Amino acid sequence: MNKNLSQTHNSTLLEDVKTLKRMEMSLKKSKELDQTENMDLSAKLFNLAECKDEMWNPEKFSLMYGTWLWDHSTPAQKVKLNQLYWIAYYAQIISAEIATIFFNQTAAAAMYGLEDFKIVCDTLDLESAQERTHINAFKVISEKYEEEVFGERIFTYPMRTPFVKTMLYSDLSKMQEWFRTWQLRTYSVLSSNSAFIGCQYFTVRGLRTLNGKMVQHQLSRYYTEHANKENSPIPSKVSYYHFMDESFHFNTSSVISHEVINSLPAASKFEKMVANMSLEGCQRDHYNFSTAINGIFWYDPALYPLIYKVLRSKIFNMSHLEALEALRKSFCEESEGMIQSHQTHQESIDSYKHYLADFKYINKTNRDMLIMSENKLEKHLKTNRDAFKKFRSKAA
Numbered sequence: 001m002n003k004n005l006s007q008t009h010n011s012t013l014l015e016d017v018k019t020l021k022r023m024e025m026s027l028k029k030s031k032e033l034d035q036t037e038n039m040d041l042s043a044k045l046f047n048l049a050e051c052k053d054e055m056w057n058p059e060k061f062s063l064m065y066g067t068w069l070w071d072h073s074t075p076a077q078k079v080k081l082n083q084l085y086w087i088a089y090y091a092q093i094i095s096a097e098i099a100t101i102f103f104n105q106t107a108a109a110a111m112y113g114l115e116d117f118k119i120v121c122d123t124l125d126l127e128s129a130q131e132r133t134h135i136n137a138f139k140v141i142s143e144k145y146e147e148e149v150f151g152e153r154i155f156t157y158p159m160r161t162p163f164v165k166t167m168l169y170s171d172l173s174k175m176q177e178w179f180r181t182w183q184l185r186t187y188s189v190l191s192s193n194s195a196f197i198g199c200q201y202f203t204v205r206g207l208r209t210l211n212g213k214m215v216q217h218q219l220s221r222y223y224t225e226h227a228n229k230e231n232s233p234i235p236s237k238v239s240y241y242h243f244m245d246e247s248f249h250f251n252t253s254s255v256i257s258h259e260v261i262n263s264l265p266a267a268s269k270f271e272k273m274v275a276n277m278s279l280e281g282c283q284r285d286h287y288n289f290s291t292a293i294n295g296i297f298w299y300d301p302a303l304y305p306l307i308y309k310v311l312r313s314k315i316f317n318m319s320h321l322e323a324l325e326a327l328r329k330s331f332c333e334e335s336e337g338m339i340q341s342h343q344t345h346q347e348s349i350d351s352y353k354h355y356l357a358d359f360k361y362i363n364k365t366n367r368d369m370l371i372m373s374e375n376k377l378e379k380h381l382k383t384n385r386d387a388f389k390k391f392r393s394k395a396a
């Protein structure tokens, strides 16, 4: 920044040499280790026949793991539940990454309005392009799978814009969903015009990625610990390649939200309020935990119709009444699976608190994760039971 000529702002990222160096090093490394080619090739080569009888994730990352259904499944059914975890998990990641691509760009637009933020914007450009590749690989594999196994969609969905709720199976009512869409639209305008709000988006992205990192690191281990890596299932390889790219994304979120933000002009009261509102929104999105899928904060009752479909499919061949009873025993009784999902939720609360500990603009609701912490195991069970009664009477 030329300080002799008038500029829009006095502050410049160039003065924070340490952060700038970190960003430069990280972008260089991220380009060197970019997994785009591997991801694209995997999507092209995926052939379900070659990996249909093998698990794709470590066993505990299976749909309905540790529930009544899991305990009463045959080994072949367990393999299918394991593969379905992959399909369901990455369906949620696709949704989150569609939003990420967009908000990377709105935030970059705001930061580029200041002097010397080119390195940050270049990093975000690379990440957005990588997300498109990730989405493509997840989508190609998942759609082929559901077409071959079910002949219809279960967890996959047609392409969508970022203005649809990010959490696929939530407890939002139609009215709340509509409101959320408008919040997203407003946030997109604000984040593209305020470098602070744009920068602060990476606090939200950091929390979301932190949760992803915890699970995706474990998913990637199926490949890294596989006895025959070369011939391991393609979806397992994709989990590994994805985790490699995402490690850099998490680092970017952390540097922008913790360090780069210090080179910005001081935030106004309004900007701080918007920042806290977006974190409260994130807490609401992560309020529930799911018995069906450990590590994703879906609302179990919203999954009843999907799991019912899986139970009626040729994988389980259950009758209507058998499927309902399996749902009741799996979602409405405490199980090892439910306890583990709850534990992941607790671990996320703790790591979110740790991530946010040194932010100055954060209110108590966010600092202490008061919204997320309200959900308890007993509350979860009661919600599932009440919702199941309604589901059963509707399905009768």
Ligand SMILES: [Fe+2]
Pocket: 097, 130, 131, 134, 242, 246
């Ligand atoms: Fe990704």
Ligand SMILES: [Fe+2]
Pocket: 100, 127, 131, 246, 249
């Ligand atoms: Fe990412």
